[in-house]
Amino acid sequence: MADRARNTFNAVKKGMSVDQADLLFIDSDMLNLSQLIDELCTPKRDFENAGLVKVESKKDLAKANREGGAQLSPNLADAFIMAFAPVEAKRYDMGALL
16 A cells, blocks of 8 residues: 555656556545545554564554554554455365354
């Protein structure tokens, strides 16, 4: 999602040529669009012990001493991100489940 957002910024603001499949399109008439934008922009970048970049956790967002104050869980942003998550098709042996 971050890559798509960056690609979209580069295409719109910098005029860079980017494949449409790598862009982020959001309908400007979408319900709760301003809430979605707020939720997507609220979490800060965080780092794991190994130095890997991650999104600030919900637990850290809820801390009262957090810079900017405690924030509610970004449920709308979570749903938006999950909609872009790759889905792996799995086959189940129904006989094994019974």
